[in-house]
Amino acid sequence: MSTHGHRASSISNVPSSSSVVQIAFEQNPTPHHCGYCKTDGSCSAGLYLSSSVSLRKIHSSNCGYCQTQSGKISFGIVASKMFVDDYLLLMDRGWRKCGTYYYKSLMDKTCCPLYTIR
Numbered sequence: 001m002s003t004h005g006h007r008a009s010s011i012s013n014v015p016s017s018s019s020v021v022q023i024a025f026e027q028n029p030t031p032h033h034c035g036y037c038k039t040d041g042s043c044s045a046g047l048y049l050s051s052s053v054s055l056r057k058i059h060s061s062n063c064g065y066c067q068t069q070s071g072k073i074s075f076g077i078v079a080s081k082m083f084v085d086d087y088l089l090l091m092d093r094g095w096r097k098c099g100t101y102y103y104k105s106l107m108d109k110t111c112c113p114l115y116t117i118r
Contacts, residue, residue: 053077053079056101057075058073058075059076060074063110065112066112071111072112074103074104075103075104076102079102082102
């Protein structure tokens with residue numbers, strides 16, 4: 001899934017019985033200030049028009065806390081570019097990152113739920 005031309009406005013999980021991730025985007029995003037050309041983001045470089053992400057599958061791995069095999073269950077996205085506002089939106093909702101990979105534990109399915117303290 002690519003978000004070209006749309007800014008992330010909210011990110012939420014679909015009810016716990018589902019393994020689908022829902023990402024909502026605004027149709028008419030507010031202009032974003034460009035730090036390079038000092039405009040409202042309408043510069044020809046187009047570097048800050050949108051975050052670009054692709055959805056990845058649900059992943060299970062061994063839990064580092066209780067050692068349960070395949071007990072740690074999460075889903076993620078890969079972002080080739082990410083707005084600071086979009087990054088903060090993800091981090092404030094319990095997502096974490098490693099390089100360009102952003103992930104979130106499935107709290108109702110993982111063996112040892114991780115709670116973010118921020």
